Amino acid sequence: MLIVGAGSAGSVLAERLSADPACRVTVVEAGPAPTDARVAQQIDNGLRLPIGTASSVVRHYLTTLTDEPPRRVQITRGAVVGGSGAVNGGYFCRGLPADFDGWQVPGWAWRDVLPHFRAIETDLDFGGPLHGADGPIKVRRVSEFDGCTASFVAAARSLGHPWVEDLSGLEPGAPAAGVGAVPLNIDSGTRTGPGGAFLQPALDRDNVHLLADTRVLRLEITAGRATAVECDGPAGRHTVTADRIVLCAGAIGSAQLLMVSGIGPAKMLQDLGIDVRANLPVGVATSDHPEWVIPVGWTPTHDVPPLEAVLLTESGLEIRPYTSSFAAMVHGPEHDPADRPHIGVALMRSRSRGRVTLASADPLAPPVIEHRYDSEPADVADLTAGAELAFEIAGGIAESDEPSWSTSQHLAGTAPMGADDDPRAVLDEQCRVRGIEGLWVVDGSVMPTLTSRGPHATIAMIGHRAAEFIAG
Secondary structure, three states: OEEEOOOHHHHHHHHHHHOOOOOOEEEEOOOOOOOOOOHHHHHOEOOOOOOOOOOOOEEEEEEEOOOOOOOEEEEEEEOOOOHHHHOOOOEOOOOOHHHHHHHOOOOOOHHHHHHHHHHHEEEOOOOOOOOOEOOOEEEEOOOOOOHHHHHHHHHHHHOOOOEOOOOOOOOOOOOOOEEEEOOEOEEOOEEOOHHHHHHHHHOOOOOEEEEOOOEEEEEEEEOOEEEEEEEEEOOEEEEEEOOOEEEOOHHHHHHHHHHHOOEEOHHHHHHOOOOOOEEOOOOOOEEOOEEEEEEEOOOOOOOOOOEOEEEEOOOOEEEEEEOOOHHHHHHOHHHOOOOOOEEEEEEOOOOOOEEEEOOOOOOOOOOEEEOOHHHOHHHHHHHHHHHHHHHHHHOOOEOOOOOEEEEOOOOEOOOOEOOOOOOOOOEOOOOEEOOOEOEEEOOHHHOOOOOOOOOHHHHHHHHHHHHHHHHO
8 A cells, every 4th residue: 555645644554554554555745754853843733833934844935826917826735743733733623414415425423423533533622422532633612702802702792703613523414603722632732643643653563664755756556556755855866665655645635646657637738748537637627725814903812723713604705813823823923023913814615626637748747736726716705704794893993905916825626536428527425536557535625515514524534434445
């Protein structure tokens, strides 16, 4: 068994599959191993985002957020054991039951995925049938708010928005709108994601092997079956063979690997001189959470998680009081003398769809990413309404009357699952690539639509759920 990518899904999947001593698991990761001296000092502190230009645990991509006018920004993905789950803000909230039921994919309804959400977590605040008590990832919420978060929660509740006691404990059909504390995979200031909680302990097993600092360039496909990957790492270029190959390289990385290997939209591949192995709609209708950002004059709060509470509205907007400026989150408060918190207005059920395409057949050339956030006027109208609510919550101390376009960096759906008659589906309901034997995709790529919460907990769950399919 070969797993490409040790991100949130790949780490969970590797641990689950290697629990069977008869299954030999090789994990290929482009970023550094946990033993690298640079890693712990960057990723352990859950109160800091190690995503700046000097970071050795992330990879940066350019994207175009909007079409009119084109807004070019940089987005970040984790390149380390644990992936983006090792460098994010600790938001570990489940998708809503209606998200999974809405996928209408057999085996992925809420009743199917709930046991896997429970299995990955130990919830330190809530018990009962909706929460896990002995999973590897500890989840807890801030119980007493300070500074800007306290101001935000008080203002939201004064406007009539109800308090939601447990954002991850909603039954099907229960109202989701309201303000509540964010479930965090940060315990005593330390971020514990799937890389540290699942894969690192599994590396002590004799049947698990990690190839770190090794980038997979393309898949080798013979007679309709994936048989090997071409790698470039400390030992130079070499080939690794396997009877089963699972791509867990993230929505960008997995899509690019599929396409450079001949799995994707036929015309694009042919135009680039790539032999077509399977004509599939890889990267043609991606989704993300568009976000508008408004700086506010609340007192910044340091040495706390970047996001401690959120407000979800009936229209699917998540209003986020970030505890300090982005610069302070990345570099520390002393980096930004004008440090100010800000409110994010994120549309969690956006209609717009973006694209991930190849610029070149060269696997080392970055792909072309287009979010196309302004392609749906209804999305812009919803964001405008959300900004008006954010200004109302801010109570007149917003430092700009014009929100700036941003992104939640939750790109998903580049290789979605679906039924046999679904023309959008790249994968079947068990994450197998259609038309290619011995090949699966297991990460945020597989989501038919993005969840109404941030996707990290859902992606970890996907790794846990898919292990059952791949193990047979």
